Structure formats: C-alpha cells, structure tokens
Amino acid sequence: MPIRQFQAQHMHAPREFKPIVNQPICVEIGAGKGKHALLFSGQNPEHSLVAVERTREKFLAMQKQHQIEGQTNLSTIHADALPWVVHALHPQQVQQFFILYPNPEPHNPAQRWLNMPFFEFLLSRLEVNGRITLASNIPEYIDEAEQQLKEVWHLPFEKQIIAKDSARTHFEIKYLERDELCQQLIITKPENYNTRFDDFQPLLGQSMIVDQSKNQTSLENVDVK
Numbered sequence: 001m002p003i004r005q006f007q008a009q010h011m012h013a014p015r016e017f018k019p020i021v022n023q024p025i026c027v028e029i030g031a032g033k034g035k036h037a038l039l040f041s042g043q044n045p046e047h048s049l050v051a052v053e054r055t056r057e058k059f060l061a062m063q064k065q066h067q068i069e070g071q072t073n074l075s076t077i078h079a080d081a082l083p084w085v086v087h088a089l090h091p092q093q094v095q096q097f098f099i100l101y102p103n104p105e106p107h108n109p110a111q112r113w114l115n116m117p118f119f120e121f122l123l124s125r126l127e128v129n130g131r132i133t134l135a136s137n138i139p140e141y142i143d144e145a146e147q148q149l150k151e152v153w154h155l156p157f158e159k160q161i162i163a164k165d166s167a168r169t170h171f172e173i174k175y176l177e178r179d180e181l182c183q184q185l186i187i188t189k190p191e192n193y194n195t196r197f198d199d200f201q202p203l204l205g206q207s208m209i210v211d212q213s214k215n216q217t218s219l220e221n222v223d224v225k
Contacts, residue, residue, distance in 0.1 A: 006116075008200060008204075013205040013207070014079035014084050017088075019205065021200070021204060025047075025097070026047050027096075027097050028049060028050070028098040028100070029097060030054070030081065033062050033168060034051055034053075034076065036168040040098075047095065049074050050076075053076070054080045054215065077115065085118075085125060089195065089207055090202055091201070092126070094127060094130060095130050096127065098174070099113055100169050104136065104141045113152065114148040120197065126189045127150035129188060131188050132187040132189075133187075134184060134187065137171070137172075142184075144185045149187060157188065160183065160185045160223065162176070162183060
C-alpha cells in the first residue's frame with residue numbers, strides 16, 4: 001500500500017496542551033484505562049512513561065487509578081495521539097512506543113498504524129535503536145503490518161506470540177481467556193535510518209501558517225483552551 005507524506009504542519013494543538021521537557025521518555029498510545037501504563041511505570045522506575053488516551057471515560061479511569069498508586073514516573077494525557085505527538089515530541093526523544101491492541105479499522109485499512117502517513121513522523125520521534133511494540137489479537141492485522149515493515153518501511157522487527165498468562169491490558173486478558181492468538185511485533189529503528197521529519201521540531205501549541213502568496217511558512221499562536 002503506497003504511503004503519501006504526512007502533513008504535520010496542519011495539526012492543531014490538542015485542547016489544554018502543555019509542552020513536556022525534552023528528555024528521554026516512553027510513550028503509550030491508546031492507553032485505555034491505564035493497566036499497562038501503571039504496570040510498566042511501577043516495574044520500570046528508571047523510565048518515564050507518558051500514557052495518551054483520547055476517550056474521556058477511559059482517561060478519567062486511568063487518571064483516578066494513577067492518583068491511587070502514585071507513580072511519579074508516569075504522566076497521563078487526555079488527547080488524540082496524532083496532534084499531541086506533533087506538538088509535544090522532539091526528534092529522537094522516545095525510547096519506546098507502545099501501541100497495544102489498537103482499533104483494527106476493519107472498514108478503513110488506511111487508518112491502521114503502519115498504513116498511515118503519520119507512521120513516518122512517529123519514527124522520526126524514536127531514538128536510534130528505539131522500539132515500537134505493536135500488539136493485536138487479529139492475525140490479519142499483524143500479517144499486514146509485517147508486510148508493510150518489509151516492503152514500505154524497511155525496518156527490522158521480531159514477531160512474538162504473547163504468553164497465555166500475560167495481562168498487560170484489559171483487552172489482552174479478555175482475548176487470552178478466549179484462547180485467541182495474541183501476537184506482537186517488536187520494531188527497531190536502526191542506525192542511519194532517515195525520515196523526512198528528522199529535523200521537524202515540535203509545534204509546542206502553535207499553528208504553522210502557510211502564506212501562499214509569499215510561499216512562506218510562519219508560526220502563529222493559537223488558543224488551545
């Protein structure tokens with residue numbers, strides 16, 4: 001499947017956007033109610049994790065449990081992941097992305113992660129030898145992603161079967177209890193891997209305005225409240 005170029009400059013900042021410090025972090029996209037985020041941050045105190053969730057109900061559940069457990073190395077963000085990544089993350093800032101059991105988009109294959117132009121931008125935020133963990137209970141989803149890694153993105157990866165006793169997310173527990181095959185791809189960004197966004201700096205809550213008459217690009221503050 002051919003991939004067009006992602007138009008990062010058109011991404012408006014999420015509401016109530018707040019920049020983050022430019023330091024190494026891990027990021028979970030679609031964190032749900034936060035089961036994996038809380039487990040990971042508790043088991044890996046040396047790593048800082050940002051857990052991003054778009055659905056308000058799930059985000060509030062994650063936020064509530066985080067307040068109870070109190071991991072200081074976990075930050076929870078209520079936002080759509082695409083604009084948040086464009087506005088918040090610096091090039092090569094992320095040590096690891098987690099995308100666990102994303103919506104398989106059965107009626108819109110172009111919206112699957114490795115079919116999206118945004119995936120190139122995501123790779124630009126990943127450090128050298130950084131990893132992306134993509135998990136799914138749908139064999140066809142994993143097979144297609146594997147094919148895209150080989151034919152489009154040219155990235156090394158390891159395909160793994162997830163253990164029956166794994167319990168990282170509520171979805172994972174449910175699928176494994178139903179004896180469904182759960183798999184993951186561990187994708188690595190090698191040295192000298194280049195994207196068209198390697199020098200693209202985060203928008204930090206600003207809007208990039210293109211002046212067609214002068215063919216110039218400028219930054220303009222936007223109201224994100």
